[in-house]
Amino acid sequence: MFSEGLFYAFSVLAVLGALGLVLFRHPMRGAMSLVVTMISLAGLYSLLSAKLIFVLQLIVYAGAIMSLIIFIIMFLNIQDNDLPVEEKRFAYTAGGIVVLIPVVYFLIKIAGTIPGVEATIVGSGFGGIKEVGLVLFQDWLLPFEIVSLLLLVTLVGAVVLAGKRRVGK
Amino acid sequence: MSLLDILMIAIRVAFSAFVPLCFIAVCVWMERRGAGFIQDRSGPNRANIFGFRAAGLVQNLADAAKLIFKEDIISAHIKHKFFFVLAPIIVFFTAVVSFGVVPFADTLVINGKSYIMQGIPIDIGILWFLALAGFSVYGIILAGWSSTNKYGILGGLRSAAQVISYEIPMGLAIVSLLIVYGTVNLNEIARFQGELLFGFIPMWGAILQPLALVIFVVAAFAETNRTPFDLAEGESEIVAGFHVEYSAMKFAVFFMGEYVALFVSSAMIVTLFFGGYQIPFLATKTLITIAKPLAFVLMIGLPVGMYYFAGWIRRSNISHYPRENDPRAFEAKWYIRCFWGLIVIVELLLLAILLCQSGGDTINIFVALLQVCTFLVKVTMMLFVYIWVRWTLPRFRYDQLQKLGWQMLLPLALLNIFITSAVVVALS
Secondary structure, X not given: OHXXXXXXXXXXXXXXXXXXXXXXXXXXXXXXXXXXXXXXXXXXXXXXXXHHHHHHHHHHHHHHHHHHHHHHHHHHOOOHHHOOOOOOHHHHHHHHHHHHHHHHHHHHHHHHHOOOOOOOOOOOOOOOHHHHHHHHHHOOHXXXXXXXXXXXXXXHHHHHHHHHHHHHO | OOHHHHHHXXXXXXXXHHHHHHHHHHHHHHHHHHHHHXXXXXXXXXXXXXOEOHHHOHHHHHHHHHHHHOOOOOOOOOOOHHHHHHHHHHHHXXXXXXXXXXXXXXXXXXXXXXXXXXXXXXXXXXXXXXXXXXXXXXXXXXXXXXXOOHHHXXXXXXXXXXXXXXXXXXXXXXXXXHHHHOOOOXXXXXXXXXXXXXXXXXXXXXXXXXXXXXXXXXXXXXXXXXXXXXXXXXXXXXOOHHHOOOOHHHHHHHHHHHHHHHHHHHHHHHHHHOOOOOEOOEOHHHHHHOHHHHHHHHHHHHHHHHHHHHHHHHHHOOOOOOOOOOHHHHHHHHHHHHHXXXXXXXXXXXXXXXXXXXXXXXXXXXXXXXXXXXXXHHHXXXXXXXXXXXXXXXXXXXXXXXXXXXXXXXXXXXXXXXXXXXXXXXXX
């Protein structure tokens, strides 16, 4: 199946990107591999026919947030000798893997108990902008407004904090 | 899938992949001749093949040959070679792919089956364009950063800050448009603009949303790094900005990516504000009913237009001093012959359309071809506006640029959203 192949490709890319984020030494390489993960996640959303989330993932995470992070990494001009020396890097990695083994075992067990329901085709409007908008503004209006208030508070807070430091100087 | 389905998919993908590439040559040619025209000089008119200069188009071939055979240098001080090579690819690729959602004709009906006329068959249209416009920043940042060159870094920083801050007014201008159109699908947006306001004005975005047009066009200029917003390249201050370390084809790919982005943003402006593929006053249905009279008018009009065009070529393509067996006149004679040959082919096709039965698939294909031509003509006109502005306006200073974005365009776009939504709520 074509979509199954795409699923495997996106999953492998997402995991590889996440591994790259942890294992690459230079922050720019780490950030770029995180971009790969973000784009692969968008691909997985589109395979689940969540069109709106697919494009929002591309615009917000892969586009806006990651380009800001990369912008800042470029701004800091990090050289190789600025980075801390990590001698026991591989020992820590191995230790982390050992600690994670029971968790992964548990997760695999959970995934095994999910009933193997054959794929059902959802309605053609599923995940579209109109459908998501209707659900958001009819059934989930109050949580939506609370979250937007929270975001507004964060925004104002960021501006206030950034402004304070400049006055102090 | 029948053979016809596969053919239609191949046609639409080929169109949306190759037309932007062909328009690189047109853009470069228009840029040079336009610059010449505005600065009252001739522009490139010497490069030729056997004496044929094709009004300066041959210069593009010479440039391409030069760029391909130049030595491709990666300086020894560049440590991150992978990102250095990746950067131009990102810029070019995102520009080409973002054209995929632009419809170049209305849905074509053949044998009762409808075929969508855009490269990528998704209905999120304008959001896809926004997403890929965001991705092209990576190319510029990576190019500036991996060059390990102070001018490169400065250019990359300027460009990234500029693109990120102008994305916001652009997105807000699009929000007010979406309130009017009620859809993000570009094909539906183009269809909406085919209708008439009060029965005689085409409902183009430019008429319904003039403020959004101004904001979007300014933001689109900034997004494509064109003058007056070309601080990223600013030759007089930072040499060439983010592509200062690039040579040969790597530079050419940046250059081509820039022109593809120019083409795509013109196509986007045309689709959102100037009716897309719609011929003014003639929506697709009207066009199908009057296809035959229209073909007849074209059959008469084309030779008449060609007659005057041939006269213009003969008058303007001559040496400015007396010469024996003027090679320019010889050249003009062949151009005129080629154009007449083209006209004869088009006339034969139009005759075939006149002779076929009405209401059939041939008429539908004819209408789709007319719409493709309309779309390309509109995009070319918009491209000329870009060139016109580039050779007319001086460059902004960097603080002026950020002030314009955040203190002028952003409040205006917010105001526009409030006014638009109030009007839409009041009317519904």
